[in-house]
Amino acid sequence: MAASEREFVRALAARMPRSAAVRVGIGDDAAVLGDGLLVACDMVMDGTHFRLEECGPARAGRKALAVNLSDIAAMGGRPEAAFVALALPAGGPAGMADALMDGLAALAARHGVAVAGGDTNSWEGPLAVAVTVTGRPGPRGPLLRSGARGGDVLAVTGALGGSRAGRHLDFEPRLAEAEALAAAGEVHALLDISDGLALDLARMAEASGVGARLEAARVPVSAEARGAARSSGRTPLDHALGDGEDFELLAALPLATWEAVRRTGLPGGTPLTRVGEVTPLAQGLVLVRPDGGGEPLEVRGWQHRVP
Amino acid sequence: MAASEREFVRALAARMPRSAAVRVGIGDDAAVLGDGLLVACDMVMDGTHFRLEECGPARAGRKALAVNLSDIAAMGGRPEAAFVALALPAGGPAGMADALMDGLAALAARHGVAVAGGDTNSWEGPLAVAVTVTGRPGPRGPLLRSGARGGDVLAVTGALGGSRAGRHLDFEPRLAEAEALAAAGEVHALLDISDGLALDLARMAEASGVGARLEAARVPVSAEARGAARSSGRTPLDHALGDGEDFELLAALPLATWEAVRRTGLPGGTPLTRVGEVTPLAQGLVLVRPDGGGEPLEVRGWQHRVP
Structure with missing residues (x-):
């Protein structure tokens, strides 16, 4: 099966x-080698x-690198x-x-990343681009997804949902934002939202051995998520929780870091929104409705079926 | 075009x-980072x-790792x-x-390699497996393809040609052999033969700014190359020079290293054959016929057409 x-x-x-x-090893946004x-x-x-016919090779190449830079950002690295x-x-x-390599190289150059190797093949199949990015952790060391603690503030950058309308191709990896978070204070856990806030929050909670309360009314819902909801029959919140490909950061922060970063703000004015808090494991994953009632958070998002 | x-x-x-x-960066068997x-x-x-229908997922996974281990061997690394x-x-x-990951993991375990991360996707296209391997150089540092010097002995491991009859799926990456070469003495240049001896020798010569004389009568021709020649209308030598996917090592060695390694032999009894010598750049690439005459080496081998 x-x-x-x-x-x-x-x-x-x-x-x-x-x-x-x-x-x-396997299971975080990036691996950490011995050094x-x-x-x-x-x-x-x-x-x-992506759909090559719609987006062209340059944007496909850009995205191939960007998703990896997002993973490095999610480790607090450069x-x-x-x-x-x-x-x-x-x-x-x-x-x-x-064209593909030029699209990729433009983003690489902006972040000081060398294109240092790879492999070129042609075949009868469609375009596939596999990128590996190496990086160095920031001064606090690698920021894992497994360090969230009860009482931490859960915060996300940007706005969520509806990414497939176009943002998934052109998003800016949150490298500067991750660096600013770590500069503001301790960061207990960090990951990037690639498969939807609900699923990625569940991953953070599982890795950390904690529960979480997510406040529906606080989740930053993107304009595209609202747009998608008009025709999908789903709510904007549903899109924000489950669409995936947001490539925003989800952080578990001690209150002191949250307050420090709220004073300074993030680079470029990127929004950072408090969406809930980390709770003890026994409390599980709870979605707090706008009326204050709670329900189990449905853990769904984008997942590949694996043959 | x-x-x-x-x-x-x-x-x-x-x-x-x-x-x-x-x-x-780009151009050697593997990149070398700052550290x-x-x-x-x-x-x-x-x-x-590979043809998945014929070889099954386990051998495909094994090959995906093996070609990368061969690249690390070609840098003299672990x-x-x-x-x-x-x-x-x-x-x-x-x-x-x-099955694919188990085939890959069995080879990884034998060489002490951790499987430390990756990405799992499904799609409507055929199977593609991209592997990245990190490693450490041996005591002599990374062995590049660019250090060959006039007078060096050119030597290859194993036998060449006809790999597509099956060896390309089940070959043993020449990690121990590369280590033994470096232990025997200086190695001026090393690479693995992935696209055919003629093309890969041309790559070494170009990177090193040298010429080379390849002696046709000395090239170790595999039994499969002889077999392929019976139906292809090409000579066994032609198969050995151009088939590619050999994943054998091509080394440029000072005479002292050649003589030292000839005395000790390579691990597991892997053959090492002197096939020619490095010459000054001006002499170009020459194929020495069995009758002693020379002709320009035709640089051909497996190359993807890049759209």
Whole structure:
């Protein structure tokens, strides 16, 4: 039987070979090697993460790098080098590989990231781009998803939902924002919202061994989520919780850090919204309705079915 | 117009962003980061690097890792961690992802490599597996392809050609052999033969700014290359020079290292054959015929066309 991506990855983490050369392996936004090096590795594919016909190769290339930079941001790190493995459709338009790499390189250059290697292939399949990014942790070391503690403030950057209307291609990885959070004080847990706030909050809670209360009325709902709700028959909140591909940060912060960062603000005026709090494990995951009542948070979001 | 892979990569190397955090970037078997960390990144795809229907997911997964371990061997390094990005066909047989990862993990475990992260996706396209491997250089530092000098002995491990009959799926990455070469003495240049001896020798010569004489009668021709020649209308030598996917090592060695390693032999009895010598740049690439005459070495081998 096919498994969900979450079950598959959980099982892999338990059985794949380990080594002392790896401090943090499968399960966080990026791995942490023995000397602290961060390694993120994400693939994007035509028809799944973008539609090449609509967005063109340059934006596809940009996204392939951006999702990895978002992973490095989610570790509180600084990216250094990118490696790009290409599966190019043999019948693609002339110049598509150059355009793709130029789109990727422009984003790399803006963040001081070298494109240091990779692999170029053509085939009869659609375009797939796998990127690996290495980086260095910030002064506080790597910020994992597993350190959330009861009483922490849960905060998210930006606005959520409706990303597939276009933001998923052009979002800015929250590198400066993550750095500012860590500069403001301790950050107990950090991850990027790639599969929807509900699912990614559940991942943080599971990794940290805690519960969480998410306040529906505080979740920052994007204009695109409201737009999508007009035709989807779902609520804007539903889109904000489950659409995924937001690439915003979800942080568990001690109150002192939350208050410090609220005074200074984030770089570029990026919003940071308090959406709830971390609770003891026994309280589970609770969605607090606007009327103050609570219900179990339905953990759903984007997951690949794994054959 | 579509470019050859070699032209495309050469142009990329010239224009992609660089950084002081990367010592060796695009163009060698693996990159070398500032602290010496090696990073190799290769993708294998159904229909191009394997036929899933024939080989099954476990051997495909094994190959995806093996080609990267071969790159680390070609840098004289020891692999530490692997990162695996999967594009799985949504309609694939149940259990294919587990089988793939188990095939990969068995090889990883044998070489002490941790599987430390990655990305799991499903889509409507065929199977593609992108693997990134990090490693550490040996005591002599990273062995580049750019250090060959006039007078060096050119030597190759194993036997060449006809790999697609099966060896390309089950080859043993030459990690122990590379380590033994470096233990025997200086190694001026090293790479793995992935696209055919002729093309990969040309790459070494170009990177090193040298010429080379390759002696046709000395090239170790595999039994599979002889077999392939019986039906292809090409000579066994032609297969050995151009088939690619050999994943054997090509080394440029000072005479002292060649003589030392000839005395000790390589681990497991792997053959090491002297196939020619490095010459000054002006002499170009020469194939010495069995009758002693020379002709320009035709530089051909497996190259992807890049759209």
